[in-house]
Every structure is written in structure tokens, then in C-alpha cells.
Amino acid sequence: MSAADETRTRLVEAATAVFAEDGVFTASLVEITRRAGQRNRGAVHYHFGTRESLLVAVLHQHASFLAAREGELLAKARTTPEDDLTAVLEAIVRPAVELAETGPSGRQYLVIVGQLVEEFDRLDEAVAAELTATGGYDVYALLASRMPPLDEALHNERLALITGFILRSVADRARASERSTPGRSQLPTELFVRNLVALAAGMATTPPVDV
Structure with missing residues (x-):
């Protein structure tokens, strides 16, 4: 790896941490530079x-992993009944859990994606395109089509x-596993995935509130 490539790698790693901690739109580029040494x-x-x-x-960094994993689970979800929300939600939850368990970078990446999804309509075109490349929007399109009217x-x-x-x-959950001091005990991965899918399905199917 050339010196320039090594510097770029360090900057990306530092940016991943700082964007997650301080916010994508407010993080200091000087702080990123400092952390990159x-x-x-x-x-x-x-x-x-x-x-x-x-x-x-x-x-x-992780777009190809998410796209591939979500694509596999999306293909399975499309074979399930049209009112099956759990299979679709699993295609969102399971890849995210698998990525988070790869280490701090994976967890930080998910925090960043969460920030960007909320601001998608305001994103720079290149950023929006890279976010779309994670594959999640095809999953959400299927989820939207299966949600109650x-x-x-x-x-x-x-x-x-x-x-x-x-x-x-x-x-x-990933952050808790990184702590040096004991905290609330965490569910095993498979039970965590299934519980989170069930909770998200409940959110999607709760009857509309009266105004």
C-alpha cells in the first residue's frame, strides 16, 4: 500500500468514528485529521x-456486504405470502446485526446510515447514490407494499x-459489548434478531391513531 493510500485509509477510519460520534453534518474535519494522525x-x-x-x-466500506446479504434475504422474503412482514424485516435486521458484530467500525457505520436515512432527501447526489448501493431501498419497497394501508x-x-x-x-447492542464495565445482559444473537424483528413488525402493523 502506498503512503497516500495508507493516509486515505486512516482518514476513512477516523471519519467513521467521528461521524458516528459527532454527527455526519457537524463533525469537525480537523478532528478527523487529528485522529488519523x-x-x-x-x-x-x-x-x-x-x-x-x-x-x-x-x-x-460496507456497502457491498449489506447489498449482498440484504439481497439474499430479500430474495427469500419475496417467496413468502404477501402479508408476511417478518421475512422482509429480517432482511433489514439480520445484515445489520451481522455487520455490527464485526467490530466498532460496523457499529459506527450503522449509526451513520441511520443519520443519513433521516435526511435522504437533502443528501448530496453522490452520497445518496452510495447509500442506495447498500441495497436497503429494495427491501423497504417490499416492506412498504406489505404494510397495512x-x-x-x-x-x-x-x-x-x-x-x-x-x-x-x-x-x-454492539456498543454494550464493547464496554469494559458490566451492564445489562444481552440476548444471544439469534434471539435478539427474532425479538427485534417481532417488535418492528408490531410497529408496522399497529392500527392508526385517531386524530
Whole structure:
């Protein structure tokens, strides 16, 4: 690996941590540079040009894994009955859990994705394209088609809440496993996946509230 490639790798790793901790849109590029061990305060701009290009590189790290794994489970979900939400939700939950269990980078990645999903309509075109490359939008299209009929605004709100709930739950579980001090005991992976799928299905099928 060349020195330039090594520097880019360190910047991406540092950005993954800082974006997750401080927020994609508010994190300091100087702090990213510092954590990457670079003395040049303009290292991000030199190697990536913009914050958005750095963010694309961060998203690219695990996009292929999520796309492949979600694609496998989506294919299975499409063979299930049209009212089966659990198979579709498993295609969201299981890949996220598997990624989070690879280590801190996977958990941080999910935190970043959760931030971006909430702001998708405002994202830079290249960032949106890389986020779409994770494959999740095909899964959500199937989920939306199987959810009970709802007013459009309520339907969109539920999808956003379900997404945030899943990603935060998975990231929090991974974060707990990284702590040096004991905390609440965690469920075994398979039970955690099935429980989270069931909870998300409940969120998706709860009758609409009266206004």
C-alpha cells in the first residue's frame, strides 16, 4: 500500500468514528485529521476534496456486504405470502446485526446510515447514490407494499421510526459489548434478531391513531 493510500485509509477510519460520534453534518474535519494522525490540517481536502466525498468513501466500506446479504434475504422474503412482514424485516435486521458484530467500525457505520436515512432527501447526489448501493431501498419497497394501508404521512413516519429503531437497537447492542464495565445482559444473537424483528413488525402493523 502506498503512503497516500495508507493516509486515505486512516482518514476513512477516523471519519467513521467521528461521524458516528459527532454527527455526519457537524463533525469537525480537523478532528478527523487529528485522529488519523495527520499534521496537515487540510489532509481531508487534499485526499478527498470535500466532506461529501469523504462520506462516500466511508459508506463504500460496507456497502457491498449489506447489498449482498440484504439481497439474499430479500430474495427469500419475496417467496413468502404477501402479508408476511417478518421475512422482509429480517432482511433489514439480520445484515445489520451481522455487520455490527464485526467490530466498532460496523457499529459506527450503522449509526451513520441511520443519520443519513433521516435526511435522504437533502443528501448530496453522490452520497445518496452510495447509500442506495447498500441495497436497503429494495427491501423497504417490499416492506412498504406489505404494510397495512395508511395515510401517506403516517406511512412515511412509521417507516422512518422503524428504521431508526432497528439501527439504534443494533448499534446500542454492539456498543454494550464493547464496554469494559458490566451492564445489562444481552440476548444471544439469534434471539435478539427474532425479538427485534417481532417488535418492528408490531410497529408496522399497529392500527392508526385517531386524530
